[in-house]
Amino acid sequence: MLAKDGVEMFTLVDADKVEAANLKRHVLDRDYVGQPKVVAMKGHLRKINERVRVSALSEKFNGLPEKPDIICGCTDSLACDSLINAYAVQNGVPAVFGGVHGDAHTVEIITYVPAEGPCFECWEREGELPQPTQEKYTNPDYDSTKMPSQQGLWGDVLMAASLQFQAVLGILGSREKFPPLVLKSLRYPFKLETYDQGERCAVCSSDFSRLTA
Numbered sequence: 001m002l003a004k005d006g007v008e009m010f011t012l013v014d015a016d017k018v019e020a021a022n023l024k025r026h027v028l029d030r031d032y033v034g035q036p037k038v039v040a041m042k043g044h045l046r047k048i049n050e051r052v053r054v055s056a057l058s059e060k061f062n063g064l065p066e067k068p069d070i071i072c073g074c075t076d077s078l079a080c081d082s083l084i085n086a087y088a089v090q091n092g093v094p095a096v097f098g099g100v101h102g103d104a105h106t107v108e109i110i111t112y113v114p115a116e117g118p119c120f121e122c123w124e125r126e127g128e129l130p131q132p133t134q135e136k137y138t139n140p141d142y143d144s145t146k147m148p149s150q151q152g153l154w155g156d157v158l159m160a161a162s163l164q165f166q167a168v169l170g171i172l173g174s175r176e177k178f179p180p181l182v183l184k185s186l187r188y189p190f191k192l193e194t195y196d197q198g199e200r201c202a203v204c205s206s207d208f209s210r211l212t213a
């Protein structure tokens, strides 16, 4: 989406390879199976715009060689998002985190704008977490590390990605401030909730009062 919109410099960080199991929820197709995801995406982005310059780092996130204008966290891993958040806060880089919950019906988009905050770690999830899929009881090959293969998944992923994309454009263009947290049900009846977070956490401020051991 960013390449189609004219962004021409990307640094991609991911240690995984493209697997057949990814294809149902990925923009890449069969031609790329077996390749490192970042190398495959580099090829894909060059097809969209030949002027695109891509630095492909086939490794786990461990900071970035150059300070970027913005970071997109697309990991669905709280541990990795925490690493990205720490880098973003430390280096004053805006970031947009996008992820889905449960069987991907609920999307969460968190934007971080340096100095303004809040950061990714400021958010404390309240209430019941979305229930996980029942597939583990019915599918003998169920793998809890992989997203379930329910009908409509690609549409859910595209809607989540679209919200994250719009948040990135909002920050890059300093357009109307994008809500810092969006929790949205991607299935009918569609539901949108946004939250404001005033208090800053110990990661993005020097206030340690909310830290618990």
Ligand SMILES: [Zn+2]
Residues within 6 Å of the ligand: 117, 118, 119, 120, 121, 122, 200, 201, 202, 203, 204, 205
């Ligand atoms: Zn914070």
